[in-house]
């Protein structure tokens with residue numbers, strides 16, 4: 001069985017690559033970083049280290065990599081031959097992979113190939129739906145009818161802390177033992193099939209996806225932005241600060257209470273979930289930097305993403321969201337110079353105002369109670 005995976009980064013090699021390999025797939029990574037492509041092709045394998053299993057090394061073999069920039073024809077060939085296609089490139093990059101994927105899918109169609117499962121393993125609200133939309137809108141656009149004739153598009157919730165260390169300019173993935181990959185079962189080509197071993201197959205993905213993004217990633221982002229504001233380098237350091245810990249858990253609980261209104265979760269089970277997540281992310285050995293977890297704030301401050309998304313839903317249900325508002329405000333203070341999106345937001349605030357920035361990036365207006373809470377928290381923190 002053959003898999004094509006776009007993005008040989010931390011999650012690509014460290015998590016999805018490992019699961020695909022253990023499910024019996026030969027994997028072709030489509031990756032823009034030349035050094036990573038050459039490293040994978042050198043021995044047709046790569047190493048992964050399991051952090052909280054004494055840095056046990058796993059070797060993932062039967063892999064190769066191609067660059068979509070210098071070798072698009074090979075990428076298309078791999079797409080045509082694939083039994084499964086997955087991505088983990090960050091949702092901001094989905095439009096950049098769309099043309100190559102679209103060309104490969106058109107070629108599959110013209111060769112009369114089978115339908116293939118295509119899954120975007122990204123932290124976002126229904127990332128596979130987003131990918132499908134970009135395939136219909138890109139330069140080499142495929143019509144929806146053709147996409148449905150050649151592909152199936154299940155959404156997924158992807159959870160594993162996947163980091164890396166650098167050796168000779170190559171990032172070597174390091175992962176934690178805990179993981180969860182939940183796949184939207186009824187959208188699979190064959191809903192009874194379980195193509196990836198170790199994944200869960202759910203009919204009601206929405207509740208798992210929102211719990212992951214709106215509770216886990218919500219708390220993670222809140223920790224990163226509040227930690228960055230206090231000059232704390234890692235998530236471990238940030239959660240060791242009593243004030244930050246109290247604010248993070250309060251924000252996660254605000255999101256969780258909202259989830260109990262929307263989905264059949266009890267607060268008791270969400271409280272257990274929150275405690276489990278806080279334990280996982282505060283592991284000292286991870287050395288997970290607040291700038292990684294806070295990266296790409298334009299994406300994270302979007303009104304469908306992990307902070308504004310649950311805060312708006314809480315507002316809709318007339319529930320408290322003040323701690324979520326404070327975390328959003330901290331996101332607008334994230335002025336990391338190495339993060340393009342942070343630089344853009346800070347320049348926009350300087351040239352315009354925080355009010356205009358919240359309107360532009362989070363699509364909140366002064367008519368929203370949340371807008372005013374964010375502005376007032378921002379001014380208090382500044």
Ligand SMILES: NC(=O)c1ccc[n+]([C@@H]2O[C@H](COP(=O)([O-])OP(=O)(O)OC[C@H]3O[C@@H](n4cnc5c(N)ncnc54)[C@H](O)[C@@H]3O)[C@@H](O)[C@H]2O)c1
Pocket residue numbers: 006007008009010011012030031032033036068088089090091093096097121122123124158159160161162163
């Ligand atoms: N790291 C985690 O703990 C984690 C956990 C769950 C979900 N995720 C999600 O997984 C996705 C990837 O995150 P990551 O941490 O692995 O990031 P990463 O930066 O380590 O990996 C992304 C990879 O995609 C490659 N890439 C970018 N544009 C590309 C393109 N046009 N074509 C091919 N390759 C391209 C990059 O070079 C990089 O190797 C994100 O959506 C993230 O939210 C990450």
Ligand SMILES: O=P(O)(O)OC[C@@H](O)[C@@H](O)[C@H](O)[C@H](O)CO
Pocket residue numbers: 123158159160161162217220221292293294295296
């Ligand atoms: O990957 P991002 O940028 O969406 O979010 C940063 C972290 O919160 C994220 O990577 C977590 O480590 C991950 O979602 C855990 O499953």
